[in-house]
Amino acid sequence: MNFLSFLKVALTAISRNRLRAFLTILGILIGVGAVIAMMAIGNGAKAKLEAQLNSMGTNMLFIHPGAITAGGVRQWGAGQKFYPSDVKAVRQNCPAVAYAAPSIEKVETATTGHENWTTQIIGVDPDYFIIRNWNVAAGRLITHQDVSGGALVCLIGQTAMQNLFGSEDPIGKIVQIKDVPLRVVGILAKKGETPFGQDQDDCIMVPYTTLMRRIIGTPNIGGLMVSATSSKNIPEAEAEISALLRQRHHLAPWQPNDFMVISLNSFVQMKEAATSVIMLLLGSVAGISLLVGGIGIMNIMLVSVTERTREIGIRMAVGATEQDILMQFLIESLALSIAGGILGMILGSAAAIVISKVAGWNVVISPSSIILAFTFSAGIGIFFGYYPAMKASQLDPIEALRYQ
Amino acid sequence: MSLIRLEEIKKDYRLDGVIVPALQGINLEINQGEFFCMMGASGSGKSTLMNLISCMDRPTSGKYILEGEDVSQLDKNALAHLRNKTIGLVFQNFNLLSSATALENVELPLLYGGVPAVERVKTAKQLLEKVGLGDRLHHYPTQLSGGQQQRVAIARALVNSPKILMADEPTGNLDSQTSDDIMAMLTQLNKDGLTVILVTHEPDVARYSKRVVLMKDGKILKEEKR
Numbered sequence: 001m002n003f004l005s006f007l008k009v010a011l012t013a014i015s016r017n018r019l020r021a022f023l024t025i026l027g028i029l030i031g032v033g034a035v036i037a038m039m040a041i042g043n044g045a046k047a048k049l050e051a052q053l054n055s056m057g058t059n060m061l062f063i064h065p066g067a068i069t070a071g072g073v074r075q076w077g078a079g080q081k082f083y084p085s086d087v088k089a090v091r092q093n094c095p096a097v098a099y100a101a102p103s104i105e106k107v108e109t110a111t112t113g114h115e116n117w118t119t120q121i122i123g124v125d126p127d128y129f130i131i132r133n134w135n136v137a138a139g140r141l142i143t144h145q146d147v148s149g150g151a152l153v154c155l156i157g158q159t160a161m162q163n164l165f166g167s168e169d170p171i172g173k174i175v176q177i178k179d180v181p182l183r184v185v186g187i188l189a190k191k192g193e194t195p196f197g198q199d200q201d202d203c204i205m206v207p208y209t210t211l212m213r214r215i216i217g218t219p220n221i222g223g224l225m226v227s228a229t230s231s232k233n234i235p236e237a238e239a240e241i242s243a244l245l246r247q248r249h250h251l252a253p254w255q256p257n258d259f260m261v262i263s264l265n266s267f268v269q270m271k272e273a274a275t276s277v278i279m280l281l282l283g284s285v286a287g288i289s290l291l292v293g294g295i296g297i298m299n300i301m302l303v304s305v306t307e308r309t310r311e312i313g314i315r316m317a318v319g320a321t322e323q324d325i326l327m328q329f330l331i332e333s334l335a336l337s338i339a340g341g342i343l344g345m346i347l348g349s350a351a352a353i354v355i356s357k358v359a360g361w362n363v364v365i366s367p368s369s370i371i372l373a374f375t376f377s378a379g380i381g382i383f384f385g386y387y388p389a390m391k392a393s394q395l396d397p398i399e400a401l402r403y404q
Numbered sequence: 405m406s407l408i409r410l411e412e413i414k415k416d417y418r419l420d421g422v423i424v425p426a427l428q429g430i431n432l433e434i435n436q437g438e439f440f441c442m443m444g445a446s447g448s449g450k451s452t453l454m455n456l457i458s459c460m461d462r463p464t465s466g467k468y469i470l471e472g473e474d475v476s477q478l479d480k481n482a483l484a485h486l487r488n489k490t491i492g493l494v495f496q497n498f499n500l501l502s503s504a505t506a507l508e509n510v511e512l513p514l515l516y517g518g519v520p521a522v523e524r525v526k527t528a529k530q531l532l533e534k535v536g537l538g539d540r541l542h543h544y545p546t547q548l549s550g551g552q553q554q555r556v557a558i559a560r561a562l563v564n565s566p567k568i569l570m571a572d573e574p575t576g577n578l579d580s581q582t583s584d585d586i587m588a589m590l591t592q593l594n595k596d597g598l599t600v601i602l603v604t605h606e607p608d609v610a611r612y613s614k615r616v617v618l619m620k621d622g623k624i625l626k627e628e629k630r
Contacts, residue, residue, distance in 0.1 A: 005515055016503060314499045317460065318560065319488020319516040321481045397460050401499060 027293020036348025313400025333385025341377025492561025
């Protein structure tokens, strides 16, 4: 007996009990639906995170003054301050570091003749643009000359530009920050949000020397922003910077670091940990549902075998082998579980699309999740269908024929 | 050479640990083309013997030679194959699949014999026409009378051109007119060369047969030839 004949027999048997078949596959349907939705949401979140991280820059490390404990009180950022000379030292002494830039920011109100807007003022040098993989949409970048001369120039982010200039072309115009007049020399390319929800386009960039001396009035910088030569070299860069800074800060071996080196990867891990909790939750719902669904199939198949004992007897009497009966029932349970799997895929995909529309989450339905769900439901059909099918095939034809 | 030869066939059943002998040494030969009848009261062992001859069961001891081959200790698959090809079975309660049409019921042995679909339908149709049901191909058993159902069952039993047709009380659920029709059909099949083995407890039915064996307590009590 060939597969198609078996399939026909199985489908006939299923179609005789449509409602029962539907109720039986409900568990598989929900389980597979949950798997599909879960993977769509997870993949979507991951894709979004990756895009955001790429917008921030690649292989990045941040160095901040660390927390120090004084009199039992732990003070954030109270460690030794950083100076522009630290940037130079890192550039010269750390081979795993490709680029290094000072990191200094201040929230200030910028004004034009008729508008004002409170925004992030970022102090930069040319390396900053390389590390952040950022360019101007119009005009020019801040140059080494601007930095060394403390030039009164600035670049304007697109959000800040809209609020200060509306639809006017800002290049060549003057922005005042704390009474310092700065000439706009370029418009920054659009970047979008960081993974932490911050609008990266709401900023004005000035040479860090200008920010330090003219706007804030400080000899030190907030920290360092560094990119490693490759993602593989991030730990190495971290070690080199730590060693260098410990030496520059004259720390004894028993003293803890008074600074922090944070790589972007640690943020990624944080963010991924949060998504993985959601994934785990949905995954366990899916897993339990699939298990319960599988048991449901097994239960109904056992009922079906009992109900059809005489049918089995008749089939055996006219020459069906054990193998034939086994295959018949196995294919029936396989058909049930695959039907559940297919309906679950449709349901899960629909749910994912609805979620993306309603909650505004990014969802990605990947072919691999479809294949996984299909394989899984087929596996469940075979696993939970085997015992009932085995039971059917082991029936004694004489007994089976006598069954009423 | 005889078609069926039974040598010292014994069959025991185990009921709650007690061994109950159902057949106690049966010796029997049935030749090609015979119309053979087994009679006996219930509990005489005739059903057990029928199950053994029809390859539904295996004897506890003894030899069953079918077409010159010892089949008494074959495995289940080999027995299923013999039921499919060599022996056709007809039952008192017809034993048709209620969810299948007359045609599908007759196709069943061909399906398990691995016959392709097109040929299956063709052969099954021929058989149903032969038993006079050419106009009932797509009827379900519940839409057919008892006599028609039994004719579907006979068509099914014959569809793989078996050597032996084994009928267990084939007229037990039929009125006397229909019974006569069915017995006439079996007689005609026998005349055409088919070996027919009949199991019954009705002397009216047994009279169609030329050789009747009477069973009692798991033994052959007497044999009559007509």
